[in-house]
Amino acid sequence: MNARFRTKIIACPSIRIARLDTMKTFFADWALSVLNQVKKRKMDEASMGPIQPNKCPCGGGSQCSVFRAMYVLNQMKKRKVGEAFMGPIQPNNCQCGGNGVEGRGSISLSKEEDLEIERQLKIINKPAVKTIKTEHGQIFSCVDINKQPAFDHPLLVNHTIQMGPGSLPKGIKDKQASLLGLSLEIGFKDGGCPQGTVPIRKITKEDLIWAKSSRNFEKLYPSNAQTPAQPNYRYAMQYTDEGTYYGSRAHLNLWEPKTIRNQYSGSRVVFRDLFPQENSNGIQAGWWVNNALYHDDHAHLTAAWTIDGYGSTGCSDLLCPGFVQVSKVTPLGTIFKRPSVYNGSQYYFPITVYLDPVSKDWWLLYGEDNRKVGYWPKALFNSTLARHSSVVQWGGSVYNDGVEPWPEMGSGQYPHDDQQFQKACYIGRIQLIDVNGNAKDVQSGSLFTVTDAQYCYNVQPNAKVPQSYYAFFFGGPGGSGGICSK
Structure with missing residues (x-):
């Protein structure tokens, strides 16, 4: 189940990360850990609140939950603090699109927009x-x-x-x-x-x-x-x-x-x-x-x-x-x-x-x-x-x-x-x-x-x-x- 879920994340068409080596390393080190943490901490739909479709370019559902979990876990690791100090998880923290793994914000591009940027x-x-x-x-x-x-x-x-x-x-x-x-x-x-x-x-x-x-x-x-x-x-x-x-x-x-x-x-x-x-x-x-x-x-x-x-x-x-x-x-x-x-x-x-x-x-x-x-x-x-x-x-x-x-x-x-x-x-x-x-x-x-x-x-x-x-x-x-x- 974890392997299938991880494959879905990597295949998400809205994820565009320029540094592919960073993405591969990130998923290799984090994907299974995050999924386990999601399960362990019960960061499911019920505890995270409703997912707003317009906030998640990957299509909502469990993929958004995992990306939110990644965001929170990264912040907890960075700040060296526990869950109690993180505050509630915000829907806006969904890092599905753009290059959220790199931390430079997220933006979902249409095919036409992508071609225009290349031009x-x-x-x-x-x-x-x-x-x-x-x-x-x-x-x-x-x-x-x-x-x-x-x-x-x-x-x-x-x-x-x-x-x-x-x-x-x-x-x-x-x-x-x-x-x-x-x-x-x-x-x-x-x-x-x-x-x-x-x-x-x-x-x-x-x-x-x-x-x-x-x-x-x-x-x-x-x-x-x-x-x-x-x-x-x-x-x-x-x-x-x-x-x-x-x-x-x-x-x-x-x-x-x-x-x-x-x-x-x-x-x-x-x-x-x-x-x-x-x-x-x-x-x-x-x-x-x-x-x-x-x-x-x-x-x-x-x-x-x-x-x-x-x-x-x-x-x-x-x-x-x-x-x-x-x-x-x-x-x-x-x-x-x-x-x-x-x-x-x-x-x-x-x-x-x-x-x-x-x-x-x-x-x-x-x-x-x-x-x-x-x-x-x-x-x-x-x-x-x-x-x-x-x-x-x-x-x-x-x-x-x-x-x-x-x-x-x-x-x-x-x-x-x-x-x-x-x-x-x-x-x-x-x-x-x-x-x-x-x-x-x-x-x-x-x-x-x-x-x-x-x-x-x-x-x-x-x-x-x-x-x-x-x-x-x-x-x-x-x-x-x-x-x-x-």
Whole structure:
């Protein structure tokens, strides 16, 4: 009976796992054990509650029970706790579809959707002149700069690539010594890709399946404190009054907050218009830990864009055409190698997002000397964001799929107002760029604060910096769903 049941599970047509060796190992080690545990612990239909057909792409019945049992047993093994501490088994925990064994979420694809993803994969993964494998195992393809994925966007077919903004912001103060930590350098050390090519992270079928379901991962931050909290999403931020803004410079303190499957946690600067969410244009850039996308627990350089609040347009990094990569040494998705340490060494990442006064493209720059990563072409946008940003926001955000407790944000510590800057995550040396390209310091008390889960994450504005520039702390430990809904 056990053998027949195990065969049915493996043959389930909705299971699509890219790493077949992992699947085989998993079933070899777990299948009989799980079935025995299901029987022993009486995790049958009666004790698990009714199975919702729309929650189980494998067709419901005993198969769903076994996958739920696998999920619970894995969590119990991971946390080293007993059944009493696990709480009730939720129908949403059914891990039948997608690659639930790998823990990257589940999604059931039709034959047509599967073929479409295969087609997209061929388009995104352009022929490589050179392949670079990093020390962390990331793979980047050096692609002809004029044939990169951005130019598959219908609005960019005839786009003339820009190699840099017409001018750089004036008044950046990075050359002054900072007491907040050390500036991080990122990118390839050996010169990167050959001249005329740019590095594009190798995209897998798993990545595109994740991107299909990641509309839940990306949301534009509310433009004001009155906007209600969004399910599965929490933030702790400061933001400007409504106005016209042409860029920002800031130091993003770098950490590696603890996250698990189907969660992310990061720190970003955001530019958006004031349109309703479903029509809003926005861009954002910074760092995040996203195990589902990058298959690790490190902080990565990330950027995203949308013209409808991430309803059906835009994406993170280069998972869709749009962002134009120009750096041959610093690609989106690259890893930051040295996170900050609690009560120890602190590291930050200088980042600039700037509207080129000539081309009106939005540029992403980094480092002490504003090195170029790439840009969002003006042609992508259909609102006032094509001319300026109406609101600028800085801070942290997290996503949770609703199954697990909420993840850490920032350092995982509540904001602390300490002059050593060694406990909570901060964003410092914040400047706003005006229409003439002048970077001006943000003044204490000029920003608004918003957080939608104050018992889990919070903001400490007006940090006491021993130098004449603005900074604030943010973050927190996360916690259970009930606490983090307040």
